[in-house]
Every structure is written in C-alpha cells, then in structure tokens.
Amino acid sequence: MIGEIRAGVPEYSRPGDEKYVKAVRRAVEEALRQFVVRVADDGAGKGRLLEVYRAIGKGEAAEGRPLDSLQAALRICARVAWRRLALESERLNLSRRRVCEVGEAILVYLDEIAAAAAEGYAEAQIRVAGELELRRRRLLDLLLSDPPADPRAVGDLARAVRWTVPRTVAGVALAVRAPGVGGRPALPPDVLADLDRAQPCLVLPDPDGPGRAGLLDASLRDWVVAVGPSVPAHELAQSLRLAREALALARRGVLASSEPIRCADHLSTLIIFRDEALVRVLRRVRLAPLGHLRPAQRDRIAETLLAWLQCGYNANEVAARLHVHPQTVRYRLRQATELFGDRLKSPDDRFELEIALRARALASRAERR
Structure with missing residues (x-):
C-alpha cells in the first residue's frame, strides 16, 4: 500500500x-x-x-x-x-x-x-x-489608526497575512442600497475588507494602477460606494474619512450614487460641505442681491451666473451648457450686473460668489431628491 x-x-x-x-x-x-x-x-x-x-x-x-x-x-x-x-x-x-x-x-x-x-x-x-x-481585520484596524500605527507593526502583521504594503492606498466607505440587499461581494485577495462593522469599509491597494478604477464596479453593485483619494499607507485614515463624508453626501442626494463615488472628482463639493454653517452665511451674504426676485427668476439668474463663472465668462458656452439662446444669456447677465455691480469685477468676490452659487445648486439638487 x-x-x-x-x-x-x-x-x-x-x-x-x-x-x-x-x-x-x-x-x-x-x-x-x-x-x-x-x-x-x-x-x-x-x-x-x-x-x-x-x-x-x-x-x-x-x-x-x-x-x-x-x-x-x-x-x-x-x-x-x-x-x-x-x-x-x-x-x-x-x-x-x-x-x-x-x-x-x-x-x-x-x-x-x-x-x-x-x-x-x-x-x-x-x-x-x-x-x-x-489577522486581516487587525491589519485593517492598524492601517486605519489615527495617529498612524508604528510602520514596523504594520509590516509584521502584513507579512503574517501575506499582504504587501503598497505604495498608495484608498479607503472605501460602503452602505447597502436597501436593507437585506447587500450580499457578500467577491473581492480580490489584496483588498482588505470589514463589512460587519457599523460603518463597512475596504482598503484598496494601488487604486490608480491599471484596471483598478473599475475593480469595485461589478462586485459591489448592491452597495453605495465612495472611494477616498489615493494616499500613502500612513494616511489611510484621512482617505477613509473623506470617503465617509462623500457617502453621507450621497445619502442626502448631493452626490450621485449610481456609480462608485470617487472623492478625487468631488473635492470642491467636499470642501463646500465641510462647514455648512459657514457656507450658509456665505450664501446669505453673497447672494443677498437675489433675495427680492421671484423664485423662478432667482433660479434662472443664479444658474446662468454660475455657468458664466465656470465657463470663463463666455456667453456662447453658457448658452450651449444651458440649452438657451445666447441673447437670453446676455439678457440674464445684464440683470446680474445690475444686481451685483462691481462685485462681478473683483476676483475675490467672484470666487466667493461661485462658492455660494455652487453650494446653492448642490443644496437644491439634494432637496429635489
């Protein structure tokens, strides 16, 4: 035998x-x-x-x-x-x-x-x-430590679970789209995951590498996904914090959530909503000239003025973006000039006005949802 x-x-x-x-x-x-x-x-x-x-x-x-x-x-x-x-x-x-x-x-x-x-x-x-x-969950906890854990401890535990510490990582925040819908996704072995904690999360290695951008799209269709910016491993906690802020904005309808939300594409929105009390004051001060207009007229002027600031003050581009005639854009801009006067000539005032108008547009989108 x-x-x-x-x-x-x-x-x-x-x-x-x-x-x-x-x-x-x-x-x-x-x-x-x-x-x-x-x-x-x-x-x-x-x-x-x-x-x-x-x-x-x-x-x-x-x-x-x-x-x-x-x-x-x-x-x-x-x-x-x-x-x-x-x-x-x-x-x-x-x-x-x-x-x-x-x-x-x-x-x-x-x-x-x-x-x-x-x-x-x-x-x-x-x-x-x-x-x-x-051990993998313990490694995830070490990587998410704030302040960062000792790199030697991270390296020892990474070797124990055969995980190579990458040059860059991204924190990924998750939420099920509907109760009872989010199944256990099939994830690559180099992705560290803890889906059982109160705030489920992942660690995505080398997020900017070839093919990594779409890695989560298919496997996490039942989840709302927010991917933090790429950072060195010792800054992972900050990346995940931004991902969680983006996820919270998606739940409110400020950010679209049909596809994974990439924080790197929404940094200005994250900045605007970081201190909403301050932004409310900014809106009240900078958009005060719109206060006496009828709601529909106020919306048209605000939308046109924001597009004008974002399009480099080009009325034809604004018309194409808003799908209206250039003459309509110029008429609305004359109204805006009468309302805001010299404040449209100051770079600092234009900058703050654009922030206020963007915050208004994002808040309106959330209210419509």
Whole structure:
C-alpha cells in the first residue's frame, strides 16, 4: 500500500524524509489494524479510528495539501486490499459470499475514514480561515489608526497575512442600497475588507494602477460606494474619512450614487460641505442681491451666473451648457450686473460668489431628491 501511494500520489513521495515516511507507515498500519478489529468484532474501535482520521485530515490542511491527495491515497489502499483479497481467496478457500462481505466491509470502511478525514480537513480550514480573517481585520484596524500605527507593526502583521504594503492606498466607505440587499461581494485577495462593522469599509491597494478604477464596479453593485483619494499607507485614515463624508453626501442626494463615488472628482463639493454653517452665511451674504426676485427668476439668474463663472465668462458656452439662446444669456447677465455691480469685477468676490452659487445648486439638487 505504501509503495503504491508513493508511486501514485506525488504529494506523498518523500523518500529522503524519514520522519514523513514513518508517519505514512503509521497511518496505513493503523488503518489496517483497525479494519481487522472491525471485521473481528463488529463496530469495535470505531470512535478511535474516526478521531485518528479526523486528525490526519487536519494535518493535511495544515500542510497545505489538497484533500484530493488524501482521498486518492485511501482509494489506493482499498484497491490494494481488494486485489490481495481476490488473490488469497482461493488459497484460503473463502466462499464467494464471504469475499463479497469482506469487499463490502472495505468499501464501507473507506467511506467512513474518508468522511472523517474530510471533516477534520474542513474544521482545520475553517479555523485557519478564521484566524487569517481576524489577522486581516487587525491589519485593517492598524492601517486605519489615527495617529498612524508604528510602520514596523504594520509590516509584521502584513507579512503574517501575506499582504504587501503598497505604495498608495484608498479607503472605501460602503452602505447597502436597501436593507437585506447587500450580499457578500467577491473581492480580490489584496483588498482588505470589514463589512460587519457599523460603518463597512475596504482598503484598496494601488487604486490608480491599471484596471483598478473599475475593480469595485461589478462586485459591489448592491452597495453605495465612495472611494477616498489615493494616499500613502500612513494616511489611510484621512482617505477613509473623506470617503465617509462623500457617502453621507450621497445619502442626502448631493452626490450621485449610481456609480462608485470617487472623492478625487468631488473635492470642491467636499470642501463646500465641510462647514455648512459657514457656507450658509456665505450664501446669505453673497447672494443677498437675489433675495427680492421671484423664485423662478432667482433660479434662472443664479444658474446662468454660475455657468458664466465656470465657463470663463463666455456667453456662447453658457448658452450651449444651458440649452438657451445666447441673447437670453446676455439678457440674464445684464440683470446680474445690475444686481451685483462691481462685485462681478473683483476676483475675490467672484470666487466667493461661485462658492455660494455652487453650494446653492448642490443644496437644491439634494432637496429635489
């Protein structure tokens, strides 16, 4: 049996490892001994045998070998046993019935020890996977520490979970789109994740690398996703904080959430909403000239004036953006000039006016949602 196992299963062929050769021999001898006991005394020693093979299954998982190798070795043993039985049955004058009974006992025995080994293998895999997941979550916590954790501690834990600390990372904030909808996404192994915390999050390595931009699109369709800016690993907490702020704005309808929100594309919006009390004061002061207009007229003038500031004061571009005639734009701009006067000539005033108008437009979008 041992010879055929070593010839037929490459994982068990270690002729130079005496300790391992002895371990294989002990496993085979124990299996044969217990089979003889079982045949002689129906059911005897079953508990001990199953424990032995559960332990063998756990050992295979710990060695990192596939379960297929162990199962192949067990089948080889059964085949060799049956072959020997067939050869010896005539010499021993065994009846056909007796041969069939022993053959059936071999098959039942094979099923029992294979099931016990598979059970031990699965238990070990669950334990190893659980320990690995705990370490990965601990690594995520270290990376998110504010102030940053000691780089040596991060490096040691990263090596323990076989995670390479990248040059840049991005924090990713998540929220399920609807209760009970967000399933467990299939994520690449280099993405650290904790979806069970109150505020689910990910760590995305090398977010600006080839193909990384669309990495989360398909796997997180059931989630609202906000991706923080790319930063060095020790600044990950800041990246995730911005991602969470963007996620909060998406929930309010300020930012669209049908696709992953990239904070790098919305930095001015994040700045505007960082201190909303201050922005409300800015709006009240800078947009006071619009106060006496009718709501519809106020909206038209504000929309046209914001487009004019964003288009470099080009009325034709404003007309194309708003889908109106250039003469309409010029008429509205004359009204705006009458309302704001010299404040449209000062760069500082124009800058603050654009902030106020952008804040107004974003707040209006959120209210419409």
